[in-house]
Amino acid sequence: MNTLPDTRRIPRLFWEDFPAGQRREFGAMPVSREAVIAFASQFDPQPFHLDDEAAAASLFGRLSASGWHTCAMAMRMMCDDYLLDAASLGSPGIDSLRWLKPVYPGDTLRMRMDVLEARPMNSKPHVGLVRSRWELHNQDGATVLQMEGWGMFRRRDVAAAESASVPVPAPAPAPTPSLSPSP
Amino acid sequence: MNTLPDTRRIPRLFWEDFPAGQRREFGAMPVSREAVIAFASQFDPQPFHLDDEAAAASLFGRLSASGWHTCAMAMRMMCDDYLLDAASLGSPGIDSLRWLKPVYPGDTLRMRMDVLEARPMNSKPHVGLVRSRWELHNQDGATVLQMEGWGMFRRRDVAAAESASVPVPAPAPAPTPSLSPSP
Numbered sequence: 001m002n003t004l005p006d007t008r009r010i011p012r013l014f015w016e017d018f019p020a021g022q023r024r025e026f027g028a029m030p031v032s033r034e035a036v037i038a039f040a041s042q043f044d045p046q047p048f049h050l051d052d053e054a055a056a057a058s059l060f061g062r063l064s065a066s067g068w069h070t071c072a073m074a075m076r077m078m079c080d081d082y083l084l085d086a087a088s089l090g091s092p093g094i095d096s097l098r099w100l101k102p103v104y105p106g107d108t109l110r111m112r113m114d115v116l117e118a119r120p121m122n123s124k125p126h127v128g129l130v131r132s133r134w135e136l137h138n139q140d141g142a143t144v145l146q147m148e149g150w151g152m153f154r155r156r157d158v159a160a161a162e163s164a165s166v167p168v169p170a171p172a173p174a175p176t177p178s179l180s181p182s183p
Numbered sequence: 184m185n186t187l188p189d190t191r192r193i194p195r196l197f198w199e200d201f202p203a204g205q206r207r208e209f210g211a212m213p214v215s216r217e218a219v220i221a222f223a224s225q226f227d228p229q230p231f232h233l234d235d236e237a238a239a240a241s242l243f244g245r246l247s248a249s250g251w252h253t254c255a256m257a258m259r260m261m262c263d264d265y266l267l268d269a270a271s272l273g274s275p276g277i278d279s280l281r282w283l284k285p286v287y288p289g290d291t292l293r294m295r296m297d298v299l300e301a302r303p304m305n306s307k308p309h310v311g312l313v314r315s316r317w318e319l320h321n322q323d324g325a326t327v328l329q330m331e332g333w334g335m336f337r338r339r340d341v342a343a344a345e346s347a348s349v350p351v352p353a354p355a356p357a358p359t360p361s362l363s364p365s366p
Contacts, residue, residue, distance in 0.1 A: 046262060073226070079228055090250070094277065149280070
């Protein structure tokens with residue numbers, strides 16, 4: 001999981017490759033006890049993420065992963081499935097994020113992604129926005145995380161994008177169109 | 184940053200200690216190049232988080248932290264300021280998350296938290312919900328991350344909570360009231 005990708009990879013996926021209605025299913029990501037404790041020790045050292053006894057007395061029942069660790073694992077799954085092959089430009093943000101069930105060591109997580117909406121970015125005609133819903137399921141089929149948010153991708157045909165960008169309709173719920181780090 | 188807290192700490196902060204209108208300001212968290220690359224290598228190996236040359240050609244201009252790394256650093260700041268002293272029960276989720284500006288190695292991040300709403304949880308009378316807005320600012324005063332979301336805390340006086348829980352008014356936009364991992 002720690003092998004570095006070739007960062008000079010040529011993108012083969014562009015904004016046009018993520019149309020509304022597309023579904024992608026990918027994974028599986030195993031969750032180890034060591035990884036849960038390592039992440040929690042660094043970023044979320046609440047007792048129920050570090051200590052079996054404290055976890056047993058918590059709402060989670062036993063040692064569980066930090067919710068941010070779950071998000072980070074989801075991000076890695078997205079990278080491995082499509083982002084590292086894509087002309088990804090980061091993300092302005094997430095509209096909704098729900099931690100629906102605990103993630104436990106020993107779980108294996110699988111992702112389902114549905115593209116909800118795709119539209120050009122008014123302020124940057126070479127960029128397209130993609131709004132997606134991501135759901136992480138565990139080995140029992142339970143949904144442990146659901147989120148909806150935005151990705152920015154370079155458009156394949158920038159010239160076509162330039163000329164088409166003038167009469168773009170006003171956007172519906174607009175994400176913050178600023179520069180921003182990934183995802 | 185990796186020192187483990189005493190997981191048997193006795194909570195001194197409960198739901199009642201996070202009333203609507205409360206503001207907390209805390210930090211500072213330095214962002215190192217090593218930490219940015221380590222996180223990205225494991226969870227978000229997109230070129231602009233790993234490689235100076237690729238980053239220079241990206242919208243970010245230079246090497247920047249994964250957005251999920253920024254969230255994880257924010258979580259650590261919350262833990263150090265109040266969560267590890269609190270009867271925290273995790274979080275059902277985040278309503279909105281915006282990565283407004285890149286976070287760069289060398290930055291120092293500070294947090295501002297505003298409690299927007301606090302109410303008992305209908306289904307669990309010993310639990311109270313707190314909705315907050317968190318903003319991360321860098322050393323130049325720029326807001327790099329803004330999010331709004333929910334925390335669950337044990338109520339100080341469970342007996343009082345039990346008797347008061349019957350006539351609780353119907354909640355406004357209800358977060359998913361399921362068990363969930365942190366934050």
